[in-house]
Amino acid sequence: MPNPEQCRFAKTHEWIFAQGNQATVGLSDHAQREISDVVYVELPVVGRKLKAGESCAVVESVKAAFDVYAPVSGTVTEVNQELHNDVSRINQSPYEKGWMFRLEMEDPSQWSRQMDHAAYQEFVKSAASSH
Numbered sequence: 001m002p003n004p005e006q007c008r009f010a011k012t013h014e015w016i017f018a019q020g021n022q023a024t025v026g027l028s029d030h031a032q033r034e035i036s037d038v039v040y041v042e043l044p045v046v047g048r049k050l051k052a053g054e055s056c057a058v059v060e061s062v063k064a065a066f067d068v069y070a071p072v073s074g075t076v077t078e079v080n081q082e083l084h085n086d087v088s089r090i091n092q093s094p095y096e097k098g099w100m101f102r103l104e105m106e107d108p109s110q111w112s113r114q115m116d117h118a119a120y121q122e123f124v125k126s127a128a129s130s131h
Helices: 029-035 117-129
Strands: 014-019 022-027 038-042 055-061 065-069 074-079 101-105
Touching: 022 029
Parallel strands: none
Antiparallel strands: 014 022, 022 101, 038 055, 055 065, 074 101
């Protein structure tokens, strides 16, 4: 699975890793630290068509419930079934074992319009300093 430098990031804190028109999506390390202990996840169904920016999954932590948004448009091809058995993977390994779903991208150029890792780090820093 990817390391963060190979991913792109949405302003809603999802990471996306693309290989051709296939993409894997999960929550960023920053996001999982912010929400802390994940206790439940609701994943999209395989075959669902998603539009970029659409709410497609829910993560519940001991603090609150959060929507997960599709960073790009596409059709869900796989979900991480292991999360149903061990949702703590999102906290322990957000990029390797804690990925949430895979999709076939409608328009792979949407991936390149997301923030790269360096830009995302700056985005997180600027968001933190504005609070």
